[in-house]
Amino acid sequence: MPRTPRPMTPAQKRATTAPASPRRAAIIAIAITVALVTALAAIIVTTLNRPAPLALRAQAPTGELVTAETNRLSDPAEPAVTVVEFVDFECPACGDWHPVVSDLVARYGDRVEFAYRHLPLPVHGNAIAAALALEGAAAQDEATAMYDLLYDTQAEWGGQAADSQAGTFRGYAEQLGLDIDAYDAVVADPATLDRVSTDAADAGALGIRSTPTFVIDGEVVTLSSYDELESRIAAALGE
CATH class of the missing domain: 3.40.30.10 (Glutaredoxin)
Structure with missing residues (x-):
């Protein structure tokens, strides 16, 4: 014979339905903000420290087919x-x-x-x-x-x-x-x-x-x- 679940007490009902307290919500918001700022800072530091891509420099042609350095x-x-x-x-x-x-x-x-x-x-x-x-x-x-x-x-x-x-x-x-x-x-x-x-x-x-x-x-x-x-x-x- 199946068991009949016990009715929830008032305290249990409040625990499952009550919204987070303002203090707890603020702590969560701060934690999320800190995590985002940390991740953004890491991206910025990595980008700034990354060497510039190699690229040819503007140079005047020598007009020679074979130079001393060829x-x-x-x-x-x-x-x-x-x-x-x-x-x-x-x-x-x-x-x-x-x-x-x-x-x-x-x-x-x-x-x-x-x-x-x-x-x-x-x-x-x-x-x-x-x-x-x-x-x-x-x-x-x-x-x-x-x-x-x-x-x-x-x-x-x-x-x-x-x-x-x-x-x-x-x-x-x-x-x-x-x-x-x-x-x-x-x-x-x-x-x-x-x-x-x-x-x-x-x-x-x-x-x-x-x-x-x-x-x-x-x-x-x-x-x-x-x-x-x-x-x-x-x-x-x-x-």
Whole structure:
């Protein structure tokens, strides 16, 4: 036989229906306000302490295709032809061209000067950081090693959140056995960003807006295939 519930006492009824006291409501309101203010303050502090996104600086073009600071993959004493590639290390197309260029350097590097300059595109959020990493390695005569490593690992870091891969690139510097303090100093030096920006300014002066773009003996060339680059080089050599 079901039990008949006991009727609630007056005290129990008051406990379940009486609204919170003004003092208790005030305490709850204060607690909520403090929590919101604390959360807002944390957001503001995090935002203020967050480094500014990397961006190229306005620089005047040098008017030169190859400068004293330009990195080279080959440097013959008396080059018969000069090939300059404007690169973005996060650009998938540049990554596809990397083995092609490496092969041409191996076969023509004794007669052809192969150089590359930076053109980090806005669409690639870690391209500037990669360029700075390359320059950090170049300061210790390891530009080519970093150049190859950045392309060989592009699938691992490319396409990640903007400016999120500086630690990855620093790890590459350690992997290459670089002096990390010296590497850090070069990467953080505003002059290094200026150097990268100057490369981009020279690209703009030539009307170059995409990567990879090749310039052979001062002529910006449009290529329809990998083989065409070798054909253009052979033609410039008179072969």
